[in-house]
Amino acid sequence: MKHCANCDLSNNLWLCLSCGALGCGRANWDGSGGKGHAMEHRNASGHTIVVKMGTITPDGNASFFQNLFY
Helix, strand or coil: CCCCCCCCCCCCEEEECCCCCEEECCCCCCCCCCCCHHHHHHHHHCCCEEEECCCCCCCCCCCEEECCCC
């Protein structure tokens, strides 16, 4: 099973479309979610577009996020 490159989380994973790094998402207000490793990768690398794992469909739909602001 795939997991975050920086921790053992295997849900709420985001794939960097620039280099293939796999990181967990940010923590939600209730403590669920992740530890923010995908955002840490974005801040360190400057890579700005990710897709949420498990949302890519054969017909071309996916949950993606692009953040161009620092």
